[in-house]
Amino acid sequence: MSLQITRLAVEQVRKFRRPFELTAIQPGLNLFCGDNEAGKSTLVRAIRAAFFERHGTTAVDDLRPWDDPGAAPQIEIDFRLDGEEGQLFKRFLAKKRCRLQLGGRSLEGSEAEDLLAERLGYGFPARGASKSEHWGIPGLLWIEQGAGQHIDEAAGHARNHLQGALHGRQDVDPARATDPSGSLAASVGDALLERLQARRGELLTGTGKARGALAEAQARVDELAAQCEALDALIGTYRQQVDRLDALRRAHAADARDQPWQALERELALARERQVALQDSQRQLVQDQQRHAQLQAQVGLLQRQVQAGQQQAEDLARRDAEWARAQAALQAATSAAAQARDRLDAAQAQARQAAADCARWRAAASLAERRLQHRQLGEALARQRAALTQAEAAAAALAALRVQAAEAAITPESLQQLRALDARLRELRTRRDAIATGLSLDLLPGVTLTLHDETGQARTLSGAGREVLVRPATLDIPGVGRLTIHPGGQDLDVLARQLADAEARWPLACQAASVADLAAAEQRLALQAELKRQIGLAEQALALHAPQGLEALRRAQAEDEVRLRQLEAAMAEGLNAPEAVPDAAPDATPDAAQDPKAGLARAEARQQQADAAVQVAQQAAGTAGQQLAAATTAEVQARHERDALAALRADPARQEQARQAAEQLLAAGAELAALALRIEQTGQALAQAHPAIVEQDVQRLTASVAQQRRAHQQRHEDILVLETQLAQAGAQGLDEERERVDGERTRTRDRRDELQRRADALDLLCRELLERRAATLSRLQGPLTRHLQHHLGLLFPQATMSVDARLAPGALTRPDARGRPETGAIDALSFGAREQLGLIARFAYADLLREAGRPTLLILDDALVHSDALRLAQMKRVIYDAAQRHQVLLFTCHPQDWRDLGVTARPISAG
Numbered sequence: 001m002s003l004q005i006t007r008l009a010v011e012q013v014r015k016f017r018r019p020f021e022l023t024a025i026q027p028g029l030n031l032f033c034g035d036n037e038a039g040k041s042t043l044v045r046a047i048r049a050a051f052f053e054r055h056g057t058t059a060v061d062d063l064r065p066w067d068d069p070g071a072a073p074q075i076e077i078d079f080r081l082d083g084e085e086g087q088l089f090k091r092f093l094a095k096k097r098c099r100l101q102l103g104g105r106s107l108e109g110s111e112a113e114d115l116l117a118e119r120l121g122y123g124f125p126a127r128g129a130s131k132s133e134h135w136g137i138p139g140l141l142w143i144e145q146g147a148g149q150h151i152d153e154a155a156g157h158a159r160n161h162l163q164g165a166l167h168g169r170q171d172v173d174p175a176r177a178t179d180p181s182g183s184l185a186a187s188v189g190d191a192l193l194e195r196l197q198a199r200r201g202e203l204l205t206g207t208g209k210a211r212g213a214l215a216e217a218q219a220r221v222d223e224l225a226a227q228c229e230a231l232d233a234l235i236g237t238y239r240q241q242v243d244r245l246d247a248l249r250r251a252h253a254a255d256a257r258d259q260p261w262q263a264l265e266r267e268l269a270l271a272r273e274r275q276v277a278l279q280d281s282q283r284q285l286v287q288d289q290q291r292h293a294q295l296q297a298q299v300g301l302l303q304r305q306v307q308a309g310q311q312q313a314e315d316l317a318r319r320d321a322e323w324a325r326a327q328a329a330l331q332a333a334t335s336a337a338a339q340a341r342d343r344l345d346a347a348q349a350q351a352r353q354a355a356a357d358c359a360r361w362r363a364a365a366s367l368a369e370r371r372l373q374h375r376q377l378g379e380a381l382a383r384q385r386a387a388l389t390q391a392e393a394a395a396a397a398l399a400a401l402r403v404q405a406a407e408a409a410i411t412p413e414s415l416q417q418l419r420a421l422d423a424r425l426r427e428l429r430t431r432r433d434a435i436a437t438g439l440s441l442d443l444l445p446g447v448t449l450t451l452h453d454e455t456g457q458a459r460t461l462s463g464a465g466r467e468v469l470v471r472p473a474t475l476d477i478p479g480v481g482r483l484t485i486h487p488g489g490q491d492l493d494v495l496a497r498q499l500a501d502a503e504a505r506w507p508l509a510c511q512a513a514s515v516a517d518l519a520a521a522e523q524r525l526a527l528q529a530e531l532k533r534q535i536g537l538a539e540q541a542l543a544l545h546a547p548q549g550l551e552a553l554r555r556a557q558a559e560d561e562v563r564l565r566q567l568e569a570a571m572a573e574g575l576n577a578p579e580a581v582p583d584a585a586p587d588a589t590p591d592a593a594q595d596p597k598a599g600l601a602r603a604e605a606r607q608q609q610a611d612a613a614v615q616v617a618q619q620a621a622g623t624a625g626q627q628l629a630a631a632t633t634a635e636v637q638a639r640h641e642r643d644a645l646a647a648l649r650a651d652p653a654r655q656e657q658a659r660q661a662a663e664q665l666l667a668a669g670a671e672l673a674a675l676a677l678r679i680e681q682t683g684q685a686l687a688q689a690h691p692a693i694v695e696q697d698v699q700r701l702t703a704s705v706a707q708q709r710r711a712h713q714q715r716h717e718d719i720l721v722l723e724t725q726l727a728q729a730g731a732q733g734l735d736e737e738r739e740r741v742d743g744e745r746t747r748t749r750d751r752r753d754e755l756q757r758r759a760d761a762l763d764l765l766c767r768e769l770l771e772r773r774a775a776t777l778s779r780l781q782g783p784l785t786r787h788l789q790h791h792l793g794l795l796f797p798q799a800t801m802s803v804d805a806r807l808a809p810g811a812l813t814r815p816d817a818r819g820r821p822e823t824g825a826i827d828a829l830s831f832g833a834r835e836q837l838g839l840i841a842r843f844a845y846a847d848l849l850r851e852a853g854r855p856t857l858l859i860l861d862d863a864l865v866h867s868d869a870l871r872l873a874q875m876k877r878v879i880y881d882a883a884q885r886h887q888v889l890l891f892t893c894h895p896q897d898w899r900d901l902g903v904t905a906r907p908i909s910a911g
Contacts, residue, residue, distance in 0.1 A: 002027075003855035004887045005047070005118065007078035013063050021076075022906070029883035034908035040891040044861045045906065050075040050121065051138060052130040055090050055098035059429050059558030063092060070094065081119065081855055086845060090117070120855055133157050137849065141842055142859040149834035151841050153808055196766050203759035214759055217752035224745035231738040234444035238726065238734065245722040252715045261708035268701035276699055278691040285682045288675055302665040306658065309493040318641035319785055326635035333631040335625070340624040344617040351610035359602040366594035367571065372565045377560055384557045391545035391553060398538035405519055405531040410524045414513040421502060421509050422518045428499040432468070435485035435495070439467040439475075451477040471496065574748040783851070787844035794881070795836060801826075802840040811843045832866035838877055839863060843882040858888045865894065876901055 016039060022032070032039050043065070053060055063073035072094035078087050086102040100112030107115060117123055132139055132153060140154045169630045201216040210218050408787030442464045443449065451463040453473040461467070471493075477481040515521040638876035640648050792801055799814035813823040826837055839860070846856040864875055880902060882888060892898060895905040 001885060002080075002850065003857040004080040005857065006080060007076075008043065008047065010043065010046045010078040011074045012065065012068070013046050013073045013075065015039045016042060016067060017065050017071070018067065018708070022908075025388070025887075025889070026903075027887055029880065029888045029901065029903050030890065031895070031898055031901060031903050031905045032889065032891045032908050033905040034893060035892055035897075038408050038893070038909050040893070040908055041861055042143070044142070044859060044891060046073075046075045047859065048135075048138075048142060049073075049078065050077055050088055050090050051116060051120065052124075052135055053090075053092070054124055054130075055092060055208075057129065058093070059848065060092045073846060088112075105488070108608040118328065137845075137854070138857070141361060141846055143839070143861060143863060145844065145861040149831060151838040159367075196762060197276070200762035200766050204763060208763065210756075214752065214755040217677060217748060217755055219746045221745060221752050224741055224748060227741045228745060230742060231734055235734050235738065241722050241726055245719065245726065248715050248719050252712065252719060255708075255712045255715070261705050261712075264705045264708065265702055268705060269695060271701055274689075275691075275694050278686065278694060279691055279820065280711070281682060281686055281689075282691065285679065285686065288679045288682065292672065292675045292679060295668055299668045299672060302668065303660050305661040306665065314643070316646055319638065319766040321636070323638040323642050326631070326638040330628075330631040330635045333628040337621070337624040337628045340617070340621040344614070344621045347610065347613040347617040351607070351614045354603065354607040354610040358413050358607045360602070361600035361603040362791055365600045368596045370567050374564065374571060377564050377567065381557065381560050381564065383552065384560065387648045388550070388553050388557060391542055391550055394538055394542040394545060398535060398542055399529055401535045405528060405535060406525050408527045408531060408737055410513055410515070410521060410528060414509075415521050415525055418509055418513060418515075418518050418521050421506055425499070425502050425506060428495060428502055432492070432495045432499055434491055437469040437485060437712060439469055439485070441465045441467070448478070452601065454474070462901065512794065580780045784844060787847040788841060789879070790847070791843050791878050792837075794878050795840060795871070797887050801837070802842075809837060813838070830866075832864075832871065833866070835864060835866060836871060839875065840878060843878065843886075846882065846886050856886045858882065858886050860888065861892045862892055863890070872897060873900075 004025075004027050007023050008018065008025070010016045011019045015037075020039075022043070032040060032043075034068050049060055049063060062072045072091055074089075074091045076087065076089045078085075080086065080341070084103040086100065089097070089099040091097045098109050100107040100115065102115070111266050120136075120138055121139050123134045124130060125134050135142075135154075135157060140159055196894065202212045203210065205211050209215075210286060216261070234765075272273050281635045441449075441461055443462055447462065451459045451461055451467065454471050454473065460543065461873050469485055469487045472484065474486060477483065509517060510521075513521055515524060718751075781892065788801055788803065792799055796812075796814050799812060801809055801812050805810065809826060812826055812829070813821055826834055842858065846858055849856050865873055867875060876898070879888060879890070890898070890901075891908075892905075898905065
């Protein structure tokens with residue numbers, strides 16, 4: 001069973017002001033193409049308006065042509081529904097009408113519209129324009145331009161119809177075909193479940209925790225229980241405070257009578273006297289220890305002074321020996337420095353002589369090199385002059401050839417035009433001769449005939465010959481009369497006009513090409529090719545003699561001539577220089593004087609040896625100078641140190657200081673021994689008395705006295721506080737308040753238990769309904785998933801797609817680059833991929849509806865424009881497969897992308 005549109009006719013609909021119709025629409029795949037603004041989307045809008053809009057609505061102004069506010073859009077659709085032929089006619093806005101012919105029935109107005117809505121699975125709004133929520137199954141299968149990726153909303157609006165189709169499937173278990181739980185998967189089931197969940201949500205949260213009135217009752221029960229516990233605690237505390245008050249009064253009376261702190265105060269006075277005596281002894285010990293340390297430091301200082309005098313005598317002897325060694329080292333360094341200076345002077349003299357010889361040999365070698373360069377440059381100039389002469393000749397020949405080529409030039413377009421025009425003339429003349437009337441003459445001598453053409457011009461004919469007549473003519477035969485000849489052939493006049501036109505164009509074409517005829521043009525073309533070949537050879541010859549061009553060759557020759565004159569001037573100057581060639585060195589080879597390079601090499605070798613000897617001598621002289629300076633410094637320092645120490649030893653004041661230091665050392669030693677004995681005795685006495693323990697006794701007894709007095713005072717204050725608290729508690733009536741709170745707690749607990757039973761019942765009912773709904777959805781989702789997987793495998797091999805509770809596509813699962821399955825939401829895919837999956841889902845819905853015996857029709861308005869070439873090829877397979885079971889109307893502005901769809905593209909134009 002299906003819905004198949006066989007004809008569509010529109011009039012006064014947007015661009016289609018005049019009647020327009022599509023006929024012979026096929027049951028399967030139909031491809032309609034046209035440019036942007038050609039009217040494709042208008043036709044789709046017309047189909048949707050014919051079915052979705054009430055004929056009496058005023059919300060279809062968009063169907064009118066822009067410049068015709070009085071137009072009455074009219075739509076007529078011929079279709080086949082479940083095997084019955086039908087026709088739907090609708091006119092909007094003016095002279096409104098709806099007529100339906102279906103099978104043998106004829107319906108008008110709303111009755112016809114309601115019948116189609118019921119059969120096709122959609123609805124109408126109560127008032128106003130139809131919207132997506134009313135479109136049902138056609139709204140799911142008829143895809144508007146740019147809306148292919150929006151599947152969730154369309155599937156939601158069609159869900160009730162889809163579920164009805166699923167329940168009506170022939171392969172559903174008959175025992176479940178009338179199961180009322182199936183309605184749970186429809187929107188009415190959703191409404192019931194939502195109401196129950198809302199009632200449950202008034203008492204419980206999603207996780208089952210109490211809320212609302214139940215939470216308030218539970219909180220009130222807990223609050224009253226806490227109040228009972230607090231009252232019980234207050235009553236217990238009151239009784240404990242009565243017992244504590246009695247104990248405090250007895251203890252306070254005993255302390256007032258015995259006063260235990262007085263004995264502690266007497267012990268504290270004795271401990272403080274012992275502490276003062278011990279503190280005096282500690283201060284004396286500290287003073288003795290400080291004096292002992294001072295005497296130790298003084299004894300050490302005096303001992304160093306005495307030892308310093310003895311050390312000075314030993315140092316003076318050592319300084320004398322060091323001064324003697326420094327004097328001997330200074331004499332040796334002075335002698336070595338003089339010898340090093342002599343060797344340096346001799347090496348420098350040899351180096352100067354070697355440098356002079358090297359300079360003379362270098363001048364001789366330079367002169368010889370300039371002579372060689374002069375000879376080579378002269379030879380190069382001779383070759384350049386010859387090349388320049390040949391290059392200038394080649395350039396002149398090339399220029400002449402180019403002038404000839406310019407004079408003989410003919411463009412390929414001109415020649416092609418002449419060839420085409422000549423061929424055209426020959427073709428026309430041949431065709432004319434073939435169909436024209438031929439007049440062969442073989443007249444007797446002296447006989448003449450007169451031939452008049454249609455313009456009245458006359459020609460005299462005599463002798464033998466042939467005339468071709470293409471137009472009516474009159475032949476005068478003397479003594480016989482006049483013959484009128486009408487050439488035959490229906491195309492003769494046309495050929496004559498074409499031949500005349502070609503013959504008129506021929507001289508103009510020859511004049512434009514500057515030739516007399518086609519043969520001359522062909523000869524000029526051949527001459528042009530030969531001149532081009534000769535020009536190529538001349539260019540090669542010029543490039544051979546002047547690769548960089550004539551100007552570059554001339555500049556190079558001028559530059560070499562300047563260099564040649566410079567070399568000649570330098571050679572003349574070198575010949576006039578004195579001593580240009582030195583005498584051969586004693587160790588030179590016999591031909592050194594005749595070979596400047598060999599003499600220069602030997603002179604440079606001797607100069608390098610002399611320079612190396614100078615460096616060695618300079619290093620030796622520098623080292624000797626450094627050693628002499630160091631020896632001089634060491635001798636002066638040793639002499640100054642010896643003289644200073646000798647003067648210090650001979651000073652009388654210094655000798656008196658040494659004697660006094662020895663006497664002070666004896667006195668300080670005796671006092672130090674006495675202080676050490678007294679410090680030892682005082683320390684032993686303090687250790688036996690334990691000053692720290694005595695200090696702790698003072699602290700302990702002081703704290704004990706204060707604690708006893710404070711405890712006595714604190715008990716008095718506690719007695720006053722307890723007496724006040726007990727008086728206040730006695731006036732509160734705690735037992736009566738406890739009974740009142742306990743009664744309210746019992747009543748509130750009963751209310752909470754009632755609400756809890758209600759919440760548990762609602763929770764159980766919702767869980768049972770959800771389980772039944774999930775089971776029903778699972779049974780309903782199976783067929784849809786099977787159809788979805790059939791199409792999905794053509795686009796994404798090894799991929800699967802789930803179906804959610806709304807019977808809409810859910811998550812997509814497919815292998816990643818490493819073959820591992822990955823799952824993601826469809827919304828995370830690209831626009832093109834979402835559109836492709838949206839179309840696949842709609843094809844699956846159509847297959848499902850077809851199995852359920854519901855009519856289907858697929859309309860695709862400019863779909864898949866965002867698909868790449870590979871994906872588009874895969875989607876064509878999907879569309880072609882779907883078209884084997886459903887009628888598919890595909891509208892596109894890219895017909896070249898659908899050439900391999902197996903159907904002829906039908907053009908659409910509103911013009």
